[in-house]
Amino acid sequence: MITLAAAKGYLLTEAITLFKACGIHFDDDVATTRKLSIKDQTGQLELLIIRPWDVPVYVAQGAADIGIVGKDILVEQHPNVLTLADLKFGKCKLVLAGPKHIQASDITHNIRVATKFPNTTRRYFDNLGIKATILKLYGAIELAPLTGLSDIICDLTATGTTLHENNLHILETVLESTAYLIANRVSIKTKDAAIRDFVKRVEK
Amino acid sequence: MKKNPLKTPSGVQDFIPTETKVFSQTLKKITSVFEDRNYARIKTPTLEYYETLSVGLSPKLKDSAIKFFDPSGQAVMLRPDHTTPIARLVASRMNQEKLPLKLSYSDPIFRQNLSGSDNDIELYQAGVELIGGNSAEADAEAIITCIEALKRVGITDFGIDIGHCDFLTGLSDEKRDALLNGDYLAFGSIPERGGKELLKTVPHLLKVYTLLEKADVLPYIAFNKGLIKDLSYYTGIVFEAYVASHRKIVASGGRYDALLAKFGFNEKAVGFAIDVNALRETLR
Numbered sequence: 001m002i003t004l005a006a007a008k009g010y011l012l013t014e015a016i017t018l019f020k021a022c023g024i025h026f027d028d029d030v031a032t033t034r035k036l037s038i039k040d041q042t043g044q045l046e047l048l049i050i051r052p053w054d055v056p057v058y059v060a061q062g063a064a065d066i067g068i069v070g071k072d073i074l075v076e077q078h079p080n081v082l083t084l085a086d087l088k089f090g091k092c093k094l095v096l097a098g099p100k101h102i103q104a105s106d107i108t109h110n111i112r113v114a115t116k117f118p119n120t121t122r123r124y125f126d127n128l129g130i131k132a133t134i135l136k137l138y139g140a141i142e143l144a145p146l147t148g149l150s151d152i153i154c155d156l157t158a159t160g161t162t163l164h165e166n167n168l169h170i171l172e173t174v175l176e177s178t179a180y181l182i183a184n185r186v187s188i189k190t191k192d193a194a195i196r197d198f199v200k201r202v203e204k
Numbered sequence: 205m206k207k208n209p210l211k212t213p214s215g216v217q218d219f220i221p222t223e224t225k226v227f228s229q230t231l232k233k234i235t236s237v238f239e240d241r242n243y244a245r246i247k248t249p250t251l252e253y254y255e256t257l258s259v260g261l262s263p264k265l266k267d268s269a270i271k272f273f274d275p276s277g278q279a280v281m282l283r284p285d286h287t288t289p290i291a292r293l294v295a296s297r298m299n300q301e302k303l304p305l306k307l308s309y310s311d312p313i314f315r316q317n318l319s320g321s322d323n324d325i326e327l328y329q330a331g332v333e334l335i336g337g338n339s340a341e342a343d344a345e346a347i348i349t350c351i352e353a354l355k356r357v358g359i360t361d362f363g364i365d366i367g368h369c370d371f372l373t374g375l376s377d378e379k380r381d382a383l384l385n386g387d388y389l390a391f392g393s394i395p396e397r398g399g400k401e402l403l404k405t406v407p408h409l410l411k412v413y414t415l416l417e418k419a420d421v422l423p424y425i426a427f428n429k430g431l432i433k434d435l436s437y438y439t440g441i442v443f444e445a446y447v448a449s450h451r452k453i454v455a456s457g458g459r460y461d462a463l464l465a466k467f468g469f470n471e472k473a474v475g476f477a478i479d480v481n482a483l484r485e486t487l488r
Contacts, residue, residue, distance in 0.1 A: 062451025082386040084394065185386065186451040189365060189397070189426065196394055 001044055002187070002194050005064035007052035007073075010158075011179050014089040015068050022201040044194075056081060056182070065187035066195060072156060072177040076117045082183045084199050090179040094120065096171040097163050098152035099145050104171045107152070114144030115154035124154070124174050142166040215317050215325030227328075227480075230357055230487065234330045234478060235310050237353040241345075243308035243332045248289035250314075254279035260288040260466045262436045268315040270325070282314035287460065287475055290333055295469035303336030303471065324481050331457070331477030338461055338472040340411035343441045346474045347412070348419050350445055350455050353478060359486065361448040364424050365397070367431025368441050370406045383432045395430025402427045412441065433458060441474070450486040454479055 006012050016030050025041045030049070037048050048064055055069035056079035068087065072094050094117060096107070109131045115121045118136045125132040135150055142162060144150040154174060157163055163170065181199065188195055212218065219227055235245070251274075258266055261284065269284035283289050286309050294305065310330040317323040332349055334342050347364060354362050372380055382390035396402055403409045409427065416422055433442045433456070440459035447454050457476020464471045 065451075080386075083389045086389055180389070184451050186446045186448070186453060188394070189363060189428075189446060190448040190451070192397060199394065 001039075001046060002065045002191055002198060003046045003048060003063075005048045005050055005055045005058040005067040005069075007055050007067075007069050007179075008049050009052060011052065011068060011070065011090045012049065014179065015087075018087065018089065018202055022204060024201075045198075053077075059182050059184050062184045062186060064184070065191055066181060066183045066198070068179055068181055070177045071180050072117065072120070072175065074180060074182065075175060075177075076120045078119070079182075080185070082185055082188055083180055084183050084195075085181040085203050087179040087181055087202060091177070092156050092158040093176050094154065094156055094174040095163075096152055096154050096174060097142075097157070097168040098171055099167060100169060102152060102171070107171065111152060112150040113152055113154050114141055114150035116141060116156075117154055120174060121154040142168060213325075214322045217324075217326075226487075227484065230483065231310055231328075231330060231480065233356045233358075234353045234480075235308065237349065237356050238308040238330075238332055241306075241349055241352070243306045243349075246290065246293065246307050246309060247311060248283065248286070248293055248309075250282055250312075251280050252283055252289060252292075254281050256292065257281060257283070257288055260291055260463050261285075262434045264434065265315075268318065270314050270316055284315050285313055286311070286329055286331060286477060287333060287463065291463045291467050291469075291473075294333075294335060294471075295464055295467035299469050304342065305335040306332065307335070308332045328480035329477040330480055331455075331475060333473055333475035335464065335473040336471050338440065338459065338474075340408055340415060342474050343408075343459060344412050344415035344419070346457060346476055347416065347425075347443055348421060350443070350457065350476050350478070351421050351424055354445060354455070357483065357487070359447055359454075359483075362424065362445055362454070363426060363448065364443055364445045365426050365428040365431050366409070366412070366441065366443045367428050367433075368406050368409050369432075369435070369439060370408070371429045372432065373405075380432070380435065383430050384435070388430070391430070395428065397426055397428045397430070399425075399427060402429060409441070437463065443476070445478075447483075447486040452482045452486055454483045454486060 006015050013031055024045060026038055028038050037046060039046050052069060052073055055067040056077050058064040059067040059081045060079045070090060110133060112133045113121055114135045114137050118134050121134050141153045141155040144153055183195060254271055265284045269281040271281045274280050312326045312328045314325055317325050334346055379391055388394050400413055403413060416425055431442055437460055438458040439461040442458035444453050445455035455476055455478040459474040461472040464473060
C-alpha cells in the first residue's frame with residue numbers, strides 16, 4: 001500500500017478526477033468527506049487529506065510516501081523530497097499585483113510587498129537586485145495595499161477575479177504553478193515498483 | 205506566557221541516565237564493529253579555524269557550519285563534518301604512517317538549522333575512513349562495515365543503495381543538478397534502480413558487486429543510477445543506508461579521492477558516517 005498526501009481544496013477535486021480516469025476509486029465522496037484519511041476500493045492507496053502547506057512536511061518526514069501539491073509551495077518551502085511528475089492540473093500564477101496607480105516601472109528599492117510566499121518573493125527581488133521589504137501574511141493578502149499595509153502584493157491567481165474585485169492589477173509574473181507529484185526519498189526505494197506504477201498510471 | 209528560565213537552544217538535547225544508557229549501548233555496538241574490523245579510534249577538536257577547514261569543505265557545508273569569532277578575532281567554526289578535520293589531521297600528523305590507514309570516530313558534528321522546524325544542530329555521528337588506495341576491495345570493505353554495524357545495533361529492515369559518479373558520464377550539467385536536487389521531473393524519468401544488470405558500464409562496481417556477493421550481503425543492496433551526492437566532494441562510489449519501516453536515511457558515505465590532496469597529502473580514501481540521531485529514532 002502507498003500513502004498519498006493530497007492538498008485539500010481545488011487540487012483535491014482535480015486529483016480525484018484524475019484518479020477516476022486511471023481507475024482508482026473511493027467509496028466515500030472524497031471532496032465532501034470529513035474523514036482525514038480514506039482508502040481506495042482495492043486497499044492499495046491511502047489518501048491523507050491535509051492542508052496544502054503541510055503536504056511537503058508529511059512526505060519529507062515519511063508520514064506519507066507520495067504527495068500532490070502545487071509547485072508554488074515546493075518552490076517556497078524547498079522541502080527535502082523527490083519531484084516525480086507534473087500533473088498539469090491546478091494551473092495558477094504567482095504574481096506581483098498592485099493598485100491601479102502603481103505600474104511595473106514603479107517597482108524599486110524599499111518597495112513594501114505583502115505575501116504568503118516570503119522566500120519566493122525575496123528570491124525574486126534578489127535576482128532583480130532590488131531591495132524589497134517583505135511582509136509575511138497568512139491570508140486576505142489583497143487587503144494589504146488597500147489599507148496601506150504594503151505597496152504591492154505577491155500572491156496566487158488563477159483567473160484574476162479576486163485581484164480585479166479588489167481593484168488590483170497584475171504587474172509581473174513570478175512563477176507559473178501546476179500540481180506536482182512528489183515522493184519521500186526512502187519510499188521510492190522500499191516501494192519502488194508500486195510508486196513507479198502509480199506514476200505511469202497518472203502520467204498517461 | 206511564563207518564561208522557562210532553564211530552557212536549552214532548539215536542536216540540542218540533554219540525556220538523563222536512562223537515555224544515556226540506551227544511547228551509549230547503541231554507540232558501543234557500532235564502535236565494537238569498527239574495532240573488530242581494525243579501525244583505530246581518533247578524535248579531532250570540536251572547534252576549528254574557518255580558514256583551515258574551509259579548504260576542504262563544500263560550499264554547502266561551509267554555509268551550514270556554525271561560525272563565530274574567537275577572542276582574538278579569528279573566524280572559527282564548530283566542525284560540520286568529521287571527514288574534513290580527519291583529512292587535515294592525517295595530512296599533518298599522520299602523513300608518515302603505513303597505508304592503508306583505518307580510522308574511526310564517534311562524536312557530534314554541528315550544523316545550523318536553516319529550516320523552520322526544530323531540526324537537530326548537534327548531530328552524533330559514528331563512522332570510518334579508509335585511507336590509501338582506491339580499490340574495489342576498499343569500497344566493499346566500507347559498505348560491509350556499514351552493514352555489520354547496522355546489523356549489530358539490531359536493525360533488520362535496512363537496505364543500502366549504491367551509486368557511482370561514472371553513472372553520470374555524458375549527462376549535462378542540468379541533468380546532474382536535477383538528480384542532485386531530487387528533481388526527477390527535470391531529469392526526465394525516475395532513475396533506474398536494480399542489480400548487476402545496471403553495472404555493465406561501470407566495471408569497478410562489478411568488482412564491488414562480486415565482493416559483496418562473497419560477503420553474503422547482496423540482499424541488502426540495490427544499485428541506483430540516480431544516487432548522487434555532493435559532486436565537489438565525492439569522486440567514485442557513493443552509498444546510503446535507509447531503514448524501511450521508518451523511512452529514514454541512517455548512514456551515508458562514499459569515495460573522496462581529492463580531499464586529502466587539498467590538505468597536501470596525496471592519498472585516496474573512502475568512508476561513511478552513521479547518523480546516530482536518525483538511527484535512535486528508528487530504535488524507539
